[in-house]
Amino acid sequence: MSGGRPRAFDxxxxxxxxxxxFWRQGYEGTSLSDLTAAMGINRPSLYAAxxxxxxxxRKVLDRYFTSPGAFAAEALEAPTAQTVIQRLLLGAIELTxxxxxxxGCLSVNSVHACGPxxxxxxxxxxxxxxxxxxxxxxxxxxxxxxxxxxxxxxLARLVCTITDGIAVQAASGxxxxxxxxxxxxxxxxxxxxxx
Numbered sequence: 001m002s003g004g005r006p007r008a009f010d011x012x013x014x015x016x017x018x019x020x021x022f023w024r025q026g027y028e029g030t031s032l033s034d035l036t037a038a039m040g041i042n043r044p045s046l047y048a049a050x051x052x053x054x055x056x057x058r059k060v061l062d063r064y065f066t067s068p069g070a071f072a073a074e075a076l077e078a079p080t081a082q083t084v085i086q087r088l089l090l091g092a093i094e095l096t097x098x099x100x101x102x103x104g105c106l107s108v109n110s111v112h113a114c115g116p117x118x119x120x121x122x123x124x125x126x127x128x129x130x131x132x133x134x135x136x137x138x139x140x141x142x143x144x145x146x147x148x149x150x151x152x153x154x155l156a157r158l159v160c161t162i163t164d165g166i167a168v169q170a171a172s173g174x175x176x177x178x179x180x181x182x183x184x185x186x187x188x189x190x191x192x193x194x195x
Contacts (some may be wrong), residue, residue, distance in 0.1 A: 011049055014039040018050075019060045019067075024102040026109050027057055027121050057121060061128060064106050068095055072132060081143035082191050084136075085159055089183040092163040096170035097179060104171030108164050133160050162186050 021030050021038045032053060036043055050056040065072070071091030078084045096105050110125045133156050140152035166179050 009039075009041055009045070009049075014041060015050070015059060015063055018056055019063050019106070020102065022057060022060050023064070023104075023106040023109075028115060028118055054121060058124060061107070061125065065128065068098075068101060069107075071095065073135070076135060076139045081140055081146050081155075082187070084139060084143075085190065086183075086187055088136075088159055088163055089166065089186060090180075092166040093170070093176060093179045093183060096167045097174075097176040103173075105164070105167035108167040109171070129160070133157060136160065158190075 017038045017040070018035055021034055025034065030053075032043060032046070035053070035056070036046055039046065041049075046056065050059055071094070072088060075084050075087035075091060078087055092105075095101070096103055107125050107129055111122060111129070136159060137152045137156035140146060140150070140155050143152075146152075146155070162183075166182065169179060169182070
């Protein structure tokens with residue numbers, strides 16, 4: 001006896017489509033109708049493959065952080081703290097101003113644009129963002145080249161604040177060139193580099 005009809009869609013492809021919709025419209029701004037239209041599947045198929053909207057969004061977050069947002073984890077492998085920060089800033093610019101992706105950041109938008117009914121989603125995004133900041137802090141704790149008076153916790157929070165600001169500015173219409181100027185100034189200021 002068979003287990004039912006095989007899926008007529010590629011789960012990875014439709015998950016990417018859901019990611020784009022959530023990224024463009026935010027969690028609360030995205031309806032199930034928006035999702036099924038973009039994914040090219042009906043509601044029963046969506047529920048069977050991904051669960052409800054909240055469960056789908058959690059899968060989208062996983063996809064976001066391991067695909068377009070993977071640069072952040074990869075940056076932690078850079079040999080120096082300066083290179084880590086540079087890769088994070090430049091990666092944030094590429095992510096949030098890409099020609100084939102929505103401008104802004106899925107996680108930044110999701111933290112700020114959630115009402116009381118979506119508090120579990122907001123808390124999930126905050127937890128993931130805090131884990132990223134903790135990983136960055138840990139990387140800075142290992143950086144022997146930083147001045148002795150550098151607080152890795154504060155430096156990690158500063159870098160996250162700058163990358164979040166890049167995302168907000170990109171969503172507000174700043175160009176890639178304008179954000180590169182910001183990143184250059186931030187790096188010169190942090191590391192007293194010549195202009």
